[in-house]
Each structure stands twice: as C-alpha cells, then as structure tokens.
Amino acid sequence: MTQQQHIEAARRQVRLHAWGEHRVEAAWHELTLRRARDQATHRRVRTFGGPLLAMAAVFALAITAWRSLTPSTSSNPEAAEEAGVERVSLGEGTDVRVEKGARVEVRERETDRVVVDVKTGLARFRVRHDPTRVFRVHAGDVEVEDLGTTFDVENKAGMVRVKVTEGSVKVSFPGADGDARGKVLLEAGESGVYPAVRQVTAPPGGSAEAPPPPSSSGDAPSNPPEAVATWRELARIGKHKRAYDLVAPGNFRDVRDEPGDLLLASDVARLSRHSKDAASLLRRFLANHSRDPRAPSAAFTLGWVLMNELGRPREAAVAFARAEALAPRGNLAEDAVARAVEAWYRAGDLSRAKTEVERYRKTYPQGRHLSTLERLIGME
Numbered sequence: 001m002t003q004q005q006h007i008e009a010a011r012r013q014v015r016l017h018a019w020g021e022h023r024v025e026a027a028w029h030e031l032t033l034r035r036a037r038d039q040a041t042h043r044r045v046r047t048f049g050g051p052l053l054a055m056a057a058v059f060a061l062a063i064t065a066w067r068s069l070t071p072s073t074s075s076n077p078e079a080a081e082e083a084g085v086e087r088v089s090l091g092e093g094t095d096v097r098v099e100k101g102a103r104v105e106v107r108e109r110e111t112d113r114v115v116v117d118v119k120t121g122l123a124r125f126r127v128r129h130d131p132t133r134v135f136r137v138h139a140g141d142v143e144v145e146d147l148g149t150t151f152d153v154e155n156k157a158g159m160v161r162v163k164v165t166e167g168s169v170k171v172s173f174p175g176a177d178g179d180a181r182g183k184v185l186l187e188a189g190e191s192g193v194y195p196a197v198r199q200v201t202a203p204p205g206g207s208a209e210a211p212p213p214p215s216s217s218g219d220a221p222s223n224p225p226e227a228v229a230t231w232r233e234l235a236r237i238g239k240h241k242r243a244y245d246l247v248a249p250g251n252f253r254d255v256r257d258e259p260g261d262l263l264l265a266s267d268v269a270r271l272s273r274h275s276k277d278a279a280s281l282l283r284r285f286l287a288n289h290s291r292d293p294r295a296p297s298a299a300f301t302l303g304w305v306l307m308n309e310l311g312r313p314r315e316a317a318v319a320f321a322r323a324e325a326l327a328p329r330g331n332l333a334e335d336a337v338a339r340a341v342e343a344w345y346r347a348g349d350l351s352r353a354k355t356e357v358e359r360y361r362k363t364y365p366q367g368r369h370l371s372t373l374e375r376l377i378g379m380e
Helices: 003-016 021-041 043-069 231-236 240-247 259-271 275-288 295-309 313-326 333-346 350-363 370-376
Strands: 086-091 094-098 103-110 113-126 134-139 142-146 150-156 159-166 168-173 182-187 191-195
Touching: 086 103, 134 150, 142 150, 142 159, 159 168, 159 182, 168 191, 182 191, 182 259, 231 240, 231 259, 240 259, 259 275, 259 295, 275 295, 295 313, 295 333, 313 333, 333 350, 333 370, 350 370
Parallel strands: 113 134
Antiparallel strands: 086 094, 094 113, 103 113, 113 150, 134 142, 142 168, 150 159, 159 191, 168 182
C-alpha cells in the first residue's frame, strides 16, 4: 500500500467515527510536523521512514477515533472519575461518561444538532442547555431529548432506563402495535424504564411475549396502560389529559405536599394546557420545597408559563430571577437572566431590562444571548 493509500484509509476510519474534515486535517497536520522532526533527527532511516510513519499515522488516528467512543483507562483524572469510565467530550460544556462494556456512537454532530446512540450498557450525559441546539439520545426505539440536564441512559436486556439527576428530559418510547408513541417528561430525581422495541400484540388465538410496559416511578415497570387507574400512573405514561380529568375536579386535593407529586401534577396541568393550574402548583412547590434540587428548574418553568402562556411578564421576571438565585452556577442560570431581560421588556420596563442586560454582560461577557438581548432593547 502506498503512503497516499494509508492516508486515505486513515481518513475513512475517522469519518466513520463522526470526525469532521477539519479535525482530520488537524490530526494529519500534527503528524506531518512530527514526521519532519523525525526526518531531521533520524536521517539514517530515511529510506524506509516514510512508509513506516504513514502506517503509524493510520494506527494513531484509528486508535484516537476508537478511544473517543469506547471506554478505556485514561491518564486524565477528570476523564476517569471512576474505574472503567471513559469521558467523551462533545464540546460546549457537554460530555458523556461511558461505563466499561458500553457501546456508544455519535451519529450526528452539528452546531444545531447532536444525536448519540447508546447501543448497549450505561452512559452518563452532562449537557449544557442551548435552546438553539437539539441534543438527542437514542437507545433502541426510545428517544431522550435533553432540556439542559445531567442524566443516565442504560440500554440493557430489551429495556431502557432513564434517570435524571439535574434539569429535565423528554422521553419518547414505543407503544403497542398501532398505538401512538408514549411521551413523558422526567424531572430531576425521577427515573423511568421503557421498552427498547415496539411492544408486540398477541395474534388471535395465540400468545406473544412482549417487553414490560414503561414505568417512570423506579426500577419496577408499572401496570399496562389499560389497567391504569390513578392520575399518577396516567401521567407517567404521558396520558396528561386523562390524568388531569381525574385530579382536577377535586381541586388537586389528591396531590401530596411532596416535591415529586407536586411536579408531576404541574406537568399534568401544563401539558394538558391548563396553565393557570400549572402555575399554582409550581408556586406551591417553590413555597414549600425551595431546597429541593429540582427547584431551579421549577422556577424557570414557572417563569416560562407566566410569560408565554399567561401573559404575565412582570411575575415571570421575578420567577426567572429566582431560578438564577437558587442555582447561580447551574445549567439554567444564564438562560434565566436572559429570559428575565425579555420579561422586563415585555412588561414595558425598559430601564429594568437595560439594567439586567448590563448584569448579563458583566456575568457572561461571551454569553450566547448577548447580541440578541442588545438588539431587543436597542443597546447596540
């Protein structure tokens, strides 16, 4: 094989592993510089140094691409906080920690869209919130869409477990044959188990094995949808309108004063388009459970509902400010400040909006919302 053929083989390998052309060229440029240094130092091996170096380039590039997507040991302490865990950086404050034995592939990696496929095993995601970018994880037929979070996805034995540590995710999973896909929103501290493949309906006069139906309440799957009797179980499989019809007539008296229950009920109200009830439940959560790790996300959601669904921007600005105050270094902090600017602007308080823009500029001098906010209130 000629040197050029080695180069092309290396490039084909790294493209298979989602490297862009610029990254290929950067890697090759570095290898070229190394070759020049080696030739200056080792003139004696000039006769066969070129082909050997080309082969080394193929090997080095292939190993680098392989290491980027499979677990191995690392000399970087941050890349291996636990034994057998490999950290894969996806840029912009986003990374994946791949457990030993797991198989993960980056299917798409663009500025506005990233898609990762968890083939098998456990992967831990830490994703910086960016409203202009879609970040999606596939595990079989289950899709997990990030909303600015830290979460785990485990694909094992025909089932997919999703566990949220911070923020929230949208989960879409296959229903029974002929049924629409189920959808559910998981908040921090919640988890769910979902079938990795579409459930199979038993043929007439026969029987068929089917994976257990999805569950969002822990490790054990819940009852099938047709057997669900409570609003909580309906909510956890994405039947928000039916859940609302059960819990709302009693003025939400069946909702316990407990963080998970209040958040679940607020999702039921919000996703069934009863925004006033959703805001009331979120306020109740923040009044009684402000130290819960899900409180920043709840405050941000309250601000969004007040501003975009109820037309109360002044109250929304206060809610966004609280979301930032509860977690000033969290994933939602920068977006909370930006949304507060927009809320004050919508409320007609241009002076307060300008003050908030100045604070945003000072706190986030390279912030991704800065130019948009300056245009909004005419500060350019």
